[in-house]
Amino acid sequence: MLRTVTVPENDPVAIEEKRAIIDQILEQNKHLPGGLMVILNEVQSQIGFISEPMQQYIANKLHVPVSTVHGVVSFYSFFTTTPRGKHTIKFCMGTACYVGGTPQLIEKAKQILGIDPGETTPDGQITLELCRCVGACSQAPVIVVDEEIQGRVRPNKFPQLLRLIQDEQKEA
Amino acid sequence: MAFYRSHVLVSVDPECVKRGAHQIIDALNDELVAQGLIDEIQVLETSRIGDPVLFGPDMIVYPEGVHYACLSPDDIPYLVEEHFLKGRIVEKFRAQEKKVVDEELGAPKAKEVRVVLRNCGVIDPNNIEDYIAEDGYMALAKVLSEMTPEQVIDEVTRSGLRGRGGAGFLTGRKWQFCRNSQADMKYVVCNADEGDPGAFMNRRVLESDPHSVIEGMIIAAYAIGARQGYIYCRAEYPLAVKTLNIAIKQAREFGFLGENILGTGFSFDLEVRQGAGAFVCGEETALMASIEGRRGEPRPRPPFPAVSGLWGKPTNINNVETYANVPQIILRGADWFASMGTEKSKGTKTFALAGDVKHTGLIEVPLGITLREIVYDVGGGIKDDKGFKAIQTGGPMGGCLPAEFLDLPVDYESLTQAGSIMGSGGMVVMDEETCMVDIARFFMEFTQEESCGKCTPCRIGTRRLLEILTRICEGKGEDGDIERLEELCEQIRTASLCGLGQGAPNPVASTLKYFRHEYEAHIYEKRCPAKVCRALIAYEIVPEACTGCTVCARNCPVNAITGERRQPHKIDPDICVRCGICMQVCNFNAIVVN
Numbered sequence: 194m195l196r197t198v199t200v201p202e203n204d205p206v207a208i209e210e211k212r213a214i215i216d217q218i219l220e221q222n223k224h225l226p227g228g229l230m231v232i233l234n235e236v237q238s239q240i241g242f243i244s245e246p247m248q249q250y251i252a253n254k255l256h257v258p259v260s261t262v263h264g265v266v267s268f269y270s271f272f273t274t275t276p277r278g279k280h281t282i283k284f285c286m287g288t289a290c291y292v293g294g295t296p297q298l299i300e301k302a303k304q305i306l307g308i309d310p311g312e313t314t315p316d317g318q319i320t321l322e323l324c325r326c327v328g329a330c331s332q333a334p335v336i337v338v339d340e341e342i343q344g345r346v347r348p349n350k351f352p353q354l355l356r357l358i359q360d361e362q363k364e365a
Numbered sequence: 366m367a368f369y370r371s372h373v374l375v376s377v378d379p380e381c382v383k384r385g386a387h388q389i390i391d392a393l394n395d396e397l398v399a400q401g402l403i404d405e406i407q408v409l410e411t412s413r414i415g416d417p418v419l420f421g422p423d424m425i426v427y428p429e430g431v432h433y434a435c436l437s438p439d440d441i442p443y444l445v446e447e448h449f450l451k452g453r454i455v456e457k458f459r460a461q462e463k464k465v466v467d468e469e470l471g472a473p474k475a476k477e478v479r480v481v482l483r484n485c486g487v488i489d490p491n492n493i494e495d496y497i498a499e500d501g502y503m504a505l506a507k508v509l510s511e512m513t514p515e516q517v518i519d520e521v522t523r524s525g526l527r528g529r530g531g532a533g534f535l536t537g538r539k540w541q542f543c544r545n546s547q548a549d550m551k552y553v554v555c556n557a558d559e560g561d562p563g564a565f566m567n568r569r570v571l572e573s574d575p576h577s578v579i580e581g582m583i584i585a586a587y588a589i590g591a592r593q594g595y596i597y598c599r600a601e602y603p604l605a606v607k608t609l610n611i612a613i614k615q616a617r618e619f620g621f622l623g624e625n626i627l628g629t630g631f632s633f634d635l636e637v638r639q640g641a642g643a644f645v646c647g648e649e650t651a652l653m654a655s656i657e658g659r660r661g662e663p664r665p666r667p668p669f670p671a672v673s674g675l676w677g678k679p680t681n682i683n684n685v686e687t688y689a690n691v692p693q694i695i696l697r698g699a700d701w702f703a704s705m706g707t708e709k710s711k712g713t714k715t716f717a718l719a720g721d722v723k724h725t726g727l728i729e730v731p732l733g734i735t736l737r738e739i740v741y742d743v744g745g746g747i748k749d750d751k752g753f754k755a756i757q758t759g760g761p762m763g764g765c766l767p768a769e770f771l772d773l774p775v776d777y778e779s780l781t782q783a784g785s786i787m788g789s790g791g792m793v794v795m796d797e798e799t800c801m802v803d804i805a806r807f808f809m810e811f812t813q814e815e816s817c818g819k820c821t822p823c824r825i826g827t828r829r830l831l832e833i834l835t836r837i838c839e840g841k842g843e844d845g846d847i848e849r850l851e852e853l854c855e856q857i858r859t860a861s862l863c864g865l866g867q868g869a870p871n872p873v874a875s876t877l878k879y880f881r882h883e884y885e886a887h888i889y890e891k892r893c894p895a896k897v898c899r900a901l902i903a904y905e906i907v908p909e910a911c912t913g914c915t916v917c918a919r920n921c922p923v924n925a926i927t928g929e930r931r932q933p934h935k936i937d938p939d940i941c942v943r944c945g946i947c948m949q950v951c952n953f954n955a956i957v958v959n
Contacts, residue, residue, distance in 0.1 A: 226657070226658075226676065227638070227656050227657040227658035227659075228658060229658035229659075230638065230639075230641065230655060230656070230658045231638070231639075231658075233641070234600070234639050234641055237641075261659075264659075264660050265658070265659065265660055268643060268660040268661060268662075268817075269640070269641030269642050269643045269661070270641070270642035270643065271600050271640075271641035271642035272641055286562070286811070287562035287563055288562045288563040288719065288720070288757070288791070288793045288807070288808075289562075289563050289719035289720055289725075289793060291562075291807055292720060292721075292793070292795070292799065292804075294949075296944070297944055297945055297946050297949065300922050300942070300944040300946065301922060301946065303922070304922035304923075324601070324642075325560060325562065325601060325642065325644065326560070326561070326562035326563060326564070326565075326601075327601050328559070328564070328565030328568045328601065328602065328717075329469075329565070330563050330565060330717060330719040330725065331469050331719065331725045331726045333719070340603070347949070348920070348946050348949065348950075349920055349946075349949075349950055
């Protein structure tokens with residue numbers, strides 16, 4: 194088989210323990226009907242992203258063309274091909290949040306962190322993202338810090354919130 | 366059988382036992398004997414009542430339903446004398462319920478009828494016994510032991526239940542189509558891909574009452590002859606996925622799922638599949654593609670899923686709320702269900718009420734209720750007593766209805782006729798400070814981004830719509846834009862492949878129809894009447910009101926505000942990005958928009 198993807202040293206496929214995680218996910222789900230989505234969801238949540246070499250690796254193991262895997266990865270917004278920051282802050286773009294002031298929150302975050310939604314801070318700590326309605330509309334505007342939903346966020350509360358994340362990092 | 370005037374249920378949760386629940390029971394019995402009440406009052410053991418860590422050992426006394434907590438055996442003589450002899454509730458032993466404010470789902474308001482939401486917040490979703498205690502799985506038992514599949518379908522058809530996902534197809538008829546399809550394998554699928562921004566009814570049902578959905582699915586499987594089911598839940602709802610998995614595991618342990626259900630020879634099993642953030646997967650053919658592990662792109666219908674669905678086999682797809690209604694219909698009968706609602710739209714509907722109303726959150730109302738009743742009676746009216754401007758129903762495929770439609774009955778046909786849709790049940794109320802052009806642009810941004818790209822009218826049409834709307838909002842609207850929008854809307858609606866594309870122009874078409882003057886103000890007068898569109902407004906500081914506190918200057922993201930401390934400040938309109946933060950943080954209302 195023709196292999197065009199060269200695997201960089203720091204790719205999860207090249208790191209033994211990470212590869213073991215992928216192998217285990219593949220082993221558990223490869224016979225499941227429609228298992229590709231399940232596998233990719235698991236890999237995304239456990240490794241954090243699905244790089245091109247990883248897609249190639251999964252395709253080989255499942256005996257499907259890499260285009261099939263890439264097609265699915267690129268279709269769904271939850272799958273990312275590059276690593277995200279250690280923490281992600283997602284801004285809910287649901288109707289209630291949008292009306293309730295998400296644009297102002299994004300403006301403030303941009304001002305403090307100097308990055309746009311979809312980008313990661315140069316130190317690899319924080320990624321800003323826009324997300325679809327998380328269904329917490331009664332608390333609009335809402336942001337999701339890592340997995341935790343925070344409601345009724347005001348722009349002037351933002352610096353405090355970032356400090357909390359940064360303090361956590363220092364402790365850890 | 367002995368008749369007792371009162372029952373005392375003492376929690377024998379392990380934590381309560383550790384804290385002396387059995388001593389409490391002994392003390393109770395002793396005291397009741399001593400007072401000569403033992404023939405009138407029965408002491409029973411029960412599973413946990415409240416949180417045992419907070420309340421244990423605790424007990425509940427019926428018929429009053431009083432919850433006594435943190436008891437010790439020494440308290441019992443006094444309690445028995447006061448409560449059972451003198452009939453007075455002992456306030457000091459009563460559990461001090463933490464005032465948990467449920468922001469999503471409050472107590473039912475006037476005009477609400479809770480069918481689907483009846484167990485939400487009442488039972489423990491992670492304990493199947495709680496559900497069983499509320500008549501859970503009784504409908505399944507009835508169906509499996511007393512009814513033929515045809516009778517089940519007939520009952521559901523007669524109830525008039527229509528798909529709660531938005532399209533409103535008669536559920537019983539859908540089941541009948543699927544039953545009529547001959548195949549070696551059939552599937553039942555639950556659409557839990559609730560992607561509409563502003564809608565979270567299904568999330569709440571899945572998180573608070575997962576078994577009602579599971580029971581509904583098993584009944585559907587029996588009716589159509591399916592052996593395997595899938596619940597497709599969106600990735601944005603991790604808690605719902607977790608709760609469902611626990612519920613499915615427990616249902617299996619209790620013999621409601623798996624081989625030979627309740628010993629009747631009927632077998633059915635369920636699996637949860639997670640989406641990955643694609644709105645279009647809420648469309649049924651796209652959803653099935655996603656379950657199959659492929660890109661979630663819709664395909665033309667027919668063939669309908671009832672004929673050729675998952676892996677080419679007949680498949681029945683309903684949404685969460687539809688399934689959750691089924692057990693109730695079986696238990697209480699089609700006539701009961703059909704007694705609620707209008708002639709063509711029966712039963713109740715859950716809505717997520719959001720936006721500028723006083724009480725936001727989940728509501729469940731009988732169909733046929735008017736929008737006015739929802740906004741003013743259930744929602745408590747507009748926040749800060751501002752004026753009502755529009756109500757947006759049906760999510761991004763729905764439309765915005767103005768005040769003239771407040772007396773419109775909420776049912777499938779009336780909403781469609783008015784230019785909106787029922788949709789899955791998002792309802793966003795907008796006050797006079799909302800710009801309708803901006804809202805149309807917002808929804809178009811959503812659909813444009815979520816368009817899967819398979820068919821041209823949707824892929825390119827939504828983008829062109831968005832471009833024109835953005836231009837109008839930026840003050841660059843031209844003569845003829847309105848006509849262009851109208852033409853595009855019509856083309857996208859008629860030519861798109863799936864519901865997403867066909868519904869995408871709705872927010873634009875409905876605002877064009879009812880709020881045309883706002884478009885005209887943007888285009889011809891370069892003015893945003895609601896003062897929202899950034900390019901058409903300017904923030905200014907009223908010197909008389911400004912105290913020079915510097916809060917605005919410190920919070921301005923682009924440093925457009927200058928001024929000495931205790932002196933009136935000024936905004937430089939060339940630097941200002943019109944984010945509105947200054948206005949939000951100003952404590953003296955000194956900042957105005959023009």
